[in-house]
Amino acid sequence: MSGGAAVLLPRLRELVLSRSVIQEGELERVVAGNPRLRTVVLVMNCGVPERVRLRSGSLWCVVFWQSVVEELAVVSAPLLERIILQTSALPCGIGREGSRMRIKITAASALRALGYLNPNHHQLQIGDTVIKVGKQVVPDAVVPSVKVLALSVQFGVRSEASRAVFRFLECFPNIETLHVLVVEWRCTYNGGNTDTIGTLDVECVKESITKVVIHGFRWENCEIEFLKAILEGGKVLQKIYIIQAKNISVSEGDINGSMSLLASQSKGVALMILAGQNGIWTYEMASDLSRNDPFDFLG
Template sequence: THGSSTQFAQPVSLSACVTPARGPATMSIPSGLKRFLSCFPARSSSVTGATVSDPDGEDIISGLPDDVLSSIVSLLPINDAARTAALSSRWRDLWASNPLVLDDIDLLLNNPSHVGAVTSTVSHAITAHPGPFRSVKLTCYFSDADESTLHHWIRVLAAKGVTELVLNNIPWAGLDLLPCAILECRSLQRLRISEWRFPDTSGAAAVLRQGVAALPRLRELVLRRSIIQEQDLDRVLASSPKLKNLVFVLSRGAPAQVRLSSRSLWCVVFWQSVVEELAVVAAPLLERIILRTSSSPCGINGKDGSCMRIKISSASVLQALGYLNPNYHELQIGDTVVKVVPDAVVPSVKILALSIQFGVPNKARMMSCFLRCFPNIETMHIQSIPDRGATSKNGNSDFWNEIDSVKCIKESINKVVIHGFRWENCEIEFLKSILEGGNVLQKIYILQDKNVTVSEGAINGTLSLLASLKKKGVIALMILAGQDGIWSYEMASDVSRNDPFDCQS
């Protein structure tokens, strides 16, 4: 309901997005085309002078424009697309004339116990197609003895201008080192690798000395469960003058240090990934540092209690940072390590995300320290970390009194989003402090932990209490309650999203 100053919404269940499971591709080419043709009206219709007749007819869509036929081919599984030449003379050259889109999951589903046949089909397809290659996704299940096949694939992809490449490795097959030929894919704009060791880039260093970029078009690099040495990462950054997104997914300890020195880098993401130190050395365009960690981190190299130091030396346009977690993130701005009262600030940050154990006073106190480092925050995201001890239920936390004196709380924060809310007293005390101190606060989003059940009466009572604390002079205040959405590293690094932590849109 809409009121003059406050809006309430009861928690709602977000419907899950369900994608039908993909089964083995067993349809023949004619049946695949019949499915496409079923989208047309049953009656005959004229398309550029040709009649689309019953799907059982002989040559039913040969009159369609080449761009329409090309679209059909691009949507077919690779096996079917390559065989369209058998349909008619109109289709004969369509597959070869289209940029290749190849995802070998179609082949694997069709031949789950014959990986040799899949390898042969992939080799034939990339050799037969003249290029360019738009998007190629391959699953590598090679042993050391088959290493030459992978080398051949990458050399062909490099020669025929692959734009997007995804290489998923099956490490127990025996091969784990990515071929150096990957550095010859000068047309690459997006590279995603999984379960690989990145190759030695000393060759790229020689290219750089000649003033030539090794990966001149690369815009996104995603390393999932992959290992890259520090010097190799430095060289990749230096040899990729258009790199915007650098993403680590489920990576730990290698590299131990990440030094961001890049004139193009816009976003770096550590998704369930940990290093000893992330240092922003020289990144004049860096706007986002995204940190996603589990609620029970095992530390670096599996050692509990180790901290990841985040050093911000040069980031003049940094706008979004988080989730910072005082449990295992140590923040350093310039030469100052933030512990109690910060002596350095980063005024450019507009969106800050924090992970806080509200029921643990010494952890919760770090929140005000972090907030003082960023005086111009406009949007604050808070991830409430559950604490299984008795203190998690306590709400008598006097230290929250200092929150309302923090500059950004009083002068700039207009939106607060709290994730994983469990309606506990310590969380409610925090929101009361924010409401009492926030002079420009306009919106509060309370996103409930999906594993928590709270009565409707208790929720309404809490929302009414919070609404009653609205400060005089605030024209409108919205307090919305719902359930948290699903956040992904693709969302966090998406340049089109204004708020990388927003998982509701």
């Protein structure tokens, strides 16, 4: 594509760009200039465009599927319901070493589902506020419309990234379903080189989260500590789904012991163990607006 004119496709409802080369301004004009466009999907796009700016009165869903950019900015998208990020690092050499993809949410009053946010790889900005560890979240730096949040977390490492999870949770006070994808990391919980979670004194944990789904569970002590913190802090929590990682080397006795420990603190919360999934989540499922929860591949 080239030139400054908008590409007008009056019947266009879904745009999927796979391994494409499109410049920032060209994509912005396509998104803004097509009044029926509801879904934009970038599949295996690597650094081009460098920035994606969303201005659209019709867009409902944007998906980054194994795609990375320097910045995603939701400038004006009053109907946008979901932002799906199925990616991790910045593998294409874009940006400086160690940089993170910036997620800027300025105007998205209908945003309902967001994730997987990874504090190692994403920098979150709400309005004019960059969310940082050690910096209190201001009242304006929240997105109250989000009901489903998905996080990708590396437990058991004493790092800024792991503590950033709490800052992320503070930005979404009305979450009802929390998905947590465990990033593999062998940890030894000895109080010295891992994070002690404690009680999650966060508004959404205490007042709104009813369902937690933890994906890729390996029965590490640091993961169990996280679930204990959720159970201790959650006042309205109803269900926890534990989806085990495939090929885990944990004895049935150890699993039963951990479940007994969690059950003793569950206060009536249903705890369910499920076998590991086989990678059935696809961008078609994630962008299917008939699915209430884009991260739910339990059924």
